Amino acid sequence: MHYCMVLLFLPMRQSGPIxxxxxxxxxxxxxxxxxxxxxxxxxxxxxxxxxAPYGPRSFDTVYHYTLQxxxxxxxxxCSLVVLACNTASAKALRTIQQNDLPNIxxxxxxxxxxxxxxxxxxxxxxxxxxxxxxxxxxxxxxxYLIEIKKFYPxxxxxxxxxxxxxxxxxxxxxxxxxxxxxIEKSLKNLMTLDAAIDTVLxxxxxxxxxxxxxEAFLPPDVKVVSQGGxxxxxxxxxxxxxxxxxxxxxxNGNVGFYTTDSTADFDQQGSVFYGxxxxxxxxxxxx
Ligand code: DGL
Numbered sequence: 001m002h003y004c005m006v007l008l009f010l011p012m013r014q015s016g017p018i019x020x021x022x023x024x025x026x027x028x029x030x031x032x033x034x035x036x037x038x039x040x041x042x043x044x045x046x047x048x049x050x051x052a053p054y055g056p057r058s059f060d061t062v063y064h065y066t067l068q069x070x071x072x073x074x075x076x077x078c079s080l081v082v083l084a085c086n087t088a089s090a091k092a093l094r095t096i097q098q099n100d101l102p103n104i105x106x107x108x109x110x111x112x113x114x115x116x117x118x119x120x121x122x123x124x125x126x127x128x129x130x131x132x133x134x135x136x137x138x139x140x141x142x143x144y145l146i147e148i149k150k151f152y153p154x155x156x157x158x159x160x161x162x163x164x165x166x167x168x169x170x171x172x173x174x175x176x177x178x179x180x181x182x183i184e185k186s187l188k189n190l191m192t193l194d195a196a197i198d199t200v201l202x203x204x205x206x207x208x209x210x211x212x213x214x215e216a217f218l219p220p221d222v223k224v225v226s227q228g229g230x231x232x233x234x235x236x237x238x239x240x241x242x243x244x245x246x247x248x249x250x251x252n253g254n255v256g257f258y259t260t261d262s263t264a265d266f267d268q269q270g271s272v273f274y275g276x277x278x279x280x281x282x283x284x285x286x287x
Contacts, residue, residue: 015250016077017042020084021069024052026205027084028273033228034235035255042254044076049261053166054087055135066092067100068285074105079248083112086134086203090114090141109245114143116234117227122152124223125199129156131190134203136161144203158197160190169206183210187217199223258283
């Protein structure tokens with residue numbers, strides 16, 4: 001066969017960055033862990049800051065916003081997108097995976113943060129009682145209750161929604177006495193549900209920023225678990241098990257940051273979440 005003919009029949013083998021999505025800044029705590037574990041890949045981080053927070057929004061709204069952002073990632077050449085947002089994972093992931101992907105991009109994949117976390121959380125509790133802290137949206141979706149039961153039917157799950165925490169963190173007010181009041185209040189509510197809770201999961205990507213405060217307000221023997229490290233380890237495992245996706249992930253060690261809102265705000269706030277300087281580019285999604 002002629003050389004050009006051979007080329008024509010070869011499948012398209014374009015590679016692109018791994019997409020990491022959040023409603024705003026919180027997913028940067030997950031990206032930080034992922035890039036530490038796998039610095040060789042290229043990443044695009046996209047925060048839908050103009051429409052954050054997603055926590056109080058309806059299923060329908062979170063689904064439409066998340067799908068629009070996932071489509072943006074696909075246009076940038078991403079074959080794999082991680083929803084590094086619990087609210088989007090709880091309210092949009094399943095519909096996108098089951099209804100949208102088969103139509104818009106059957107060869108691409110979208111993963112969330114809930115499943116990898118719930119797969120592991122049961123290993124960490126000795127009392128068999130786990131506390132879950134999240135946004136209103138995540139808690140009301142019952143996703144953690146349902147998923148943990150699948151992997152660890154014997155584990156009891158107690159949830160507390162902490163709607164004040166994200167605004168306090170986003171507005172840089174989390175080191176104040178006012179923040180302490182709300183942090184302590186939510187933790188008291190959680191521990192009142194069952195004093196034997198020995199493992200508390202931070203099921204919101206913002207909460208790692210106040211992990212030390214949370215630990216200080218809980219009994220000393222309670223383990224507080226952030227999900228970034230767990231999600232990063234699970235992604236390593238996923239890429240090992242899925243070479244057909246792994247080979248589509250480019251490897252130049254670049255990380256790009258994109259936001260639907262002010263880049264100046266993103267760069268300032270984002271660096272707090274990411275722990276390193278951040279320089280973002282504005283995206284107009286025609287909101
Ligand atoms: N990133 C979201 C989460 O993990 C919290 C912020 C929001 O409400 O948009 O649930």
